Amino acid sequence: MIVTIDGPAGAGKSTVARTLAQRLGFRFLDTGAMYRTVALAAIRRDIPWNDSQALADLVRDCNIEVTEEHVLLNGEDVTRPIRAMSVTTVIHHVADNPAVREQLVDLQRQVTSQGNYVTEGRDQGTVVFPDADCKIFLTASAEERARRRLGELEKRGESLDFTEVLAKQNERDRRDRSRPVGALLKAEDSVEFNTDGMEMPEVIGKLEPLVRQMLCLDE
Template identity: 55%
Template structure:
């Protein structure tokens, strides 16, 4: 069974999807981490961000390995390195690169083949897994999403300004929704979950309830 969780930046998709996968006993596919890793590799390689073919070549040279808690890039654990504000900003270059998106889409489908998976991102229900049995669109208010991101960055030891986090989030939202290929969109058969006012446990409870409802209604279970 494939469960997709899409939504805007700061909605809490990664943490909620990871915890949901643990509760269900499914594998977790953090697609955002894959794009972040490509951006990190591009920065290290000194690519010209205005030359998308350079980043595509870097992406094609990478071996990405994902587990529920970590991502390895060519054998190096980059789980923490990809979460800085700088890499978050640069990730847009990977997300906007059609060659990179096609490459990572193929890798995501290979990861999920024959598996029970909870996957999160922007285009999981619309592009990567349009036939997924359970589709969820996780969202929150703009200021709430920025506040969460601000607190997360502070916890990682970064000196950040809430207004700047909000400004960059608005730019990212605009790029995500206007992207020609793989842009953020709610699938017509996705179930929307607004997380404002919910703590992490309540969010996962709600998501698990949705998945179990789909399983019961459809008569499907895990593989």
């Protein structure tokens, strides 16, 4: 079975998907980490962002492994480096490359071909897994998401003010909705879940029974 969690950046998709997978006894696939890993590899190799072919070739040269807790690039643990702001600000160059996206979508489908998974991203329920058993569209206001993002950055020692984070959040939203490939869209058969003003335990507490009902896990 496949459960997809889509939604805008900062809505809490990764945390929700990871926790939900644990509660359901499913595996968790962080698809965004795959794109971040390619972006990190491109930075390290100094590949120009406008060289689409070089970026596509890079994916074929990289061995990307995403486990429950770690992300490996050619055997190296890059779980922390891929979350740096230097990667976040350039990841769209990777995500907007059709050839890169096609290869990573194929990889995501291969990884989930055996077993039960909760996956998260931007186009999981619309493009990657259109026939998923359960689709959730997780959302929150731009201000709420900016506050959460600011908290994450502060924990990592990165100093930014709220206005700057909110501006980046709004620009990311605009870009995600207008991407040529993999644009942020709510699947028609997905359930929208707004997390404004909710702490994560409350989100999971309300979302888990809903997903179980949709998957008929309690019958």
